[in-house]
Amino acid sequence: MSTPSDSSEHADVAPPLAPFPRRLSTRIIVLSAVALALVLSMIGGTLWLSWQLEGAGAAINDAGSLRMRANAVAIALWETRLGEPADLDDQLKLLDDTLRRLREGDAARPLFLPNDPAIHAQFDRVAAVWDAQLKPAVLSERDTGEGEPPKYLALLPGFVDEADRLVGMIERENARKTAWLRTSQLALAALSCVGTAAIVYLLYLWFIVPVQRLQEGLSRIESRKFDTRLPVDTEDEFGYLAQGFNRMVGELQALxxxxAALVEAKTAQLAVQNRELSLLYEMTACLNGNESAEVLCGDFLKRLMREFDVDGGSVRLVSAEDSKLHMLVSEGLSEELVNAERCMGVNDCICGSATSSEYAVMRSPRSMTGTDREYSKYCIRAGFVNVAAFGIVSQGESLGMFSLHFRRERAMSPSEVQLLRTLGRHLGVALKNRRLATLARQLAVSEERNLVAQGLHDSIAQGLSYLKMQVQLLDKAVRARDLDEIGELVPLLAGGVEESYEDVRELLLNFRTRLGPGALRPAVEDTVARFQRQSDAEVTLDYREEGGAPLPADQQLQVLFILQEALSNVRKHAEAQSVHVTVVNGRDFRLLVEDDGIGYDPADLDSAGESHVGFHIMRERARHLAATLKLDGRPDHGSRVELVLGAEARMAA
Structure with missing residues (x-):
């Protein structure tokens, strides 16, 4: 492993592309081609020797058969001279065919004489002895008579000797080639061992050594020794890889x-982001409370002063009555400053400017001029050198502003400014929600008071009006001392008082009704039972649960009020003998009240308008539920009240 100083010249500039023999791919191809050529040549040599041995073996076999063929000819010639049947011509042909095969060879078997001039010369002598001596002797002695063929038998030993000499020469040549075959096989084995060792050594030099250097370099890099450099002593692929490694290590060393500085900066950035997220979470939890606006803004201001190391601050809201900024809460401000700026215009000073600007306003009180100078003097007397003001906004509406006062120079980063603007919007949403919640409660109270007034008008006011008229008649009868008239009026007055008392009790019971989840059915049963006690009519209740979800408490209460009002109208006006109440809680919620009383003309109901206060109250409550209310009736055929709360309007409990 070299040091950075002695290898830096290799790591800076990459050399040009290496010549052909220096590339690893070229080396591998050349090495493989040489090894393949050597192996194929050795294998080819052994194949050629084995082929030669096989052909020479066949030649030995056929050359050895010449002696047998010559003896067979002698036997056939003997039998012919004795007059016995013989195959002399066949034997002659077989011997001639054997000589022809030895002369011409047979590649299919294979069969051929070794390529040796001495062997071929010996074969020519054997063939010449046969063609010139033995074969003519056979032909001349075949028909000469009986007895031994003296000439052929005299020549036969010489032919056999020449054939034996030929066989011996072929066998010696075959033994020599067998020795060559063994030698070539040993050479092939030795070449395989040497070649394998050479290839392993070359691959070790070309691959293993560079890879080991890379591994060692990586190990040193893992130990954070970034001054490590690899030697670039080749111009092949591993040389390029070493150069790239050195460049990479140089960049890692610089990085x-x-x-340390990057980690420190990133850590500081993450700390700021965590602080901002923590403050946002804390402020969100604080602003979601149920405290009053003054308590809410006070907590908001205290948290800001603690988080941003603020010396003083205030929260001011725009009044809808005079469109001026009124200080709601303050912390760390002098009494003189608070009294002077308790109420100010929306465009006065730094604080007023923040209400009409969507950006933060940060200025020094000493730099103010004009009319703003009058307000800035109080900040200067209190020792504040910097003031930052941010708007309190909700859905584009400016609700006020909050200010942060510093007694030292304080520069705010863009992230802090953005965070404070975001907090101002969160505060604006919280204040807006409280205003809307207050308006909603006021509206609910107003609506409920309206319904109460209508109920009082429909029951108590009419009863009292009736009693007033009866009292006037009683006063007239008393003055006239008409005892009979007095006797008739007193029971009427008592009945009117009793009826008014019952109306008051019913109204009080209705107004005090409170329902929780799952309490509608018992309340409906109690209402029907109370109606049964107050009326002579026969009442039946059919309450069916058909898979609908329970209604929330406020919807249950409105449904119960409509049922109470419908039954009250039946009791007061219908003169009914039977009343049937049906409640079905399915996909839609359905309430049906039917009676067989005197009924009414719907046209009279429509022309009367809101004078039928009971019907008007039911319509108001149905409209509050976003439900459908159907009022139906015919004279002498009863009446029908049906309330349907659709699945799209009903809410889950």
Whole structure:
């Protein structure tokens, strides 16, 4: 492993592309081609020797058969001279065919004489002895008579000797080639061992050594020794890889040198982001409370002063009555400053400017001029050198502003400014929600008071009006001392008082009704039972649960009020003998009240308008539920009240 100083010249500039023999791919191809050529040549040599041995073996076999063929000819010639049947011509042909095969060879078997001039000369002598001596002797002695063929038998030993000499020469040549075959096989084995060792050594030099250097370099890099450099002593692929490794290590060394500063900066950035997220979470939890606006803004201001190390601050809201900024809460401000700026215009000073600007306003009180100078003097007397003001906004509406006062120079980063603007919007949403909640409660109270007034008008006011008229008649009868008239009026007055008392009790019971989840059915049963006690009519209740979800408490209460009002109208006006109440809680919620009383003309109901206060109250409550209310009736055929709360309007409990 070299040091950075002695290898830096290799790591800076990459050399040009290496010549052909230096590339690893070229080396591998050349090495493989040489090894393949050597192996194929050795294998080819052994194949050629084995082929030669096989052909020579066949030649030995056929050359050895010449002696047998010559003896067979002698036997056939003997039998012919004795007059016995013989195959002399066949034997002659077989011997001639054997000589022809030895002369011409047979590649299919294979069969051929070794390529040796001495062997071919010996074969020519054997063939010449046969063609010139033995074969003519056979032909001349075949028909000469009986007895031994003296000439052929005299020549036969010489032919056999020449054939034996030929066989011996072929066998010796075959033994020599067998020795060559063994030698070539041993050479092939030795070449395989040497070649394998050479290839392993070359691959070790070309691959293993560079890879080991890379591994060692990586190990040193893992130990954070970024001054490690690899020697670039080749111009092949591993040389290029070593150069790239050195460049990479150089860049890592430069990066690691600045890593501490980068980590510190990133850590500081993450700390700021965590602080902002924590403050946002804390403020969100604080602003979601149920405290009053003054308590809410006070907590908001205290948290800001603690988080941003603020010396003083205030929260001011725009009044809808005079469109001026009124100080709601303040912390760390002098009494003189608070009294002077308790109420100010929306465009006065720094604080007023923040209400009409969507950006933060940050200025020094000493730099103010004109009319703003009058307000800035109080900040200067209190020792504040910097003031930052941010708007309190909700859905584009400016609700006020909050200010942060510093007794030292304080520069705010863009992230802090953005965070404070975001907090101002969160505060604006919280204040807006409280205003809307207050308006909603006021509206609910107003609606309920309206319904109460209508109920009082429909029951108590009419009863009292009736009693007033009866009292006037009683006064007239008393003055006239008409005892009979007095006797008739007193029971009427008592009945009117009793009826008014019952109306008051019913109204009080209705107004005090409170329902929780799952309490509608018992309340409906109690209402029907109370109606049964107050009326002579026969009442039946059919309450069916058909898979609908329970209604929330406020919807249950409105449904119960409509049922109470419908039954009250039946009791007061219908003169009914039977009343049937049906409640079905399915996909839609359905309430049906039917009676067989005197009924009414719907046209009279429509022309009367709101004078039928009971019907008007039911319509108001149905409209509050977003439900459908159907009022139907015919004279002498009863009446019908049906309330349908659709699935799209009903809410889950």
């Amino acid at each position: 690691y040198r600045d890593l």
